[in-house]
Amino acid sequence: DVEVVLVGRSNVGKSTVMRELTGHDVTTGKKPGVTREPNYYDWASESFMFTDLPGFGFMSGVEEHRREEIKTDVVRYIEEYADHIIAGILVVDGKAVIDIIDRHRADGEIPHDVELFHFLEDVGASPIVAVNKMDKVDDRDERLDTLCDRLGLFPPWQQWQETIAPISAKQGRIEPLLDCLRSRFEAEKRADLL
Template sequence: MFDSRPDRSAEVVLVGRSNVGKSTLMRELTGHTFDTGQRPGVTRQPNHYDWNAEDFVLTDLPGFGFMKGVPDEVREEIKDDIVAYLETYAEQILVAVLVVDGKAVIDIIDRHSGPDEIPHDVEMFHFLRDMGIPVVVAVNKMDKVPDRDERLDALCDRLGLLPPWKQWQETIAPITAKRGSIDPMTEAVRHHLHEQQRDDLFTFF
């Protein structure tokens, strides 16, 4: 289990598969560069970023799902640790940002949908919501997606949200973290912070 978390009562977490751009997004939000490897699964522990004067921490959790060269049992262990972390701190987590790769997410979900299998992204989305944690799905790398609205509608459909996606702008946020184009996500996060009377945290988003 991860045990490096600073003692803070308010938290926003980034979750998602390996290589979807969570660390890039973290850098955009904090201005701070974290160690990221070229290989998926390099981040095995959470990256926490906290501001000493504030009772708030931003956490980038390790990537889950398939990782090249990482044994199945290690992958399962990481996923179990992520789930345990989210369950442990659910009360303190104000918003979870589920980062997905806009170009690949539909194919990945469809490839893993079957009678005995729920795709990780869909499972995580519902798991977070079931725990009462507001979720923003940051659909990253949108600069590489030509059929934008169609792709976002399809993602809503897979997540059990009725398309069109534009009616879910507090939940679905198309971004390109590498280019610093993350406004739809920060607006969605602010919406959920406001709902919880935490406008004081807007300075971080």
């Protein structure tokens, strides 16, 4: 069985994306710890497991050490199930992500989003970056090119349309993400035939 996981900082719109993708209200992300929920979905003649991993990064009222624990749990989960995971959807807030990345870099830290992106690549859980809240972004192409640069992908972003999916989940505009997922399922099928 194949699995698709959803990761991202708190408040980027993970639950909204999940709802748009599955039509379900999912609350797993709000529970403490990372548990494997047997949530199966049928979509475009595919059947797969969809796992919403807890949000990480800043959360009001959550202490630093607890936040680190959550991130460690997320990383462990992905490592453990990497063989099944055909896509790791990293949801980011299109309006805020560059500033957050650059602020962390300026402080000499590796930004969580960049770290997660490379981690997903490293374990073979091919990352898809769902750049959400694009309805709030005016300089769309410039913003997406900059994001590619920060992720180590050569701009222009249009070269990476199977990886970078600009969406607006709240408006129900997630077609680029569906396209990315479709191509992952197709790649998986081709790999199975070999």
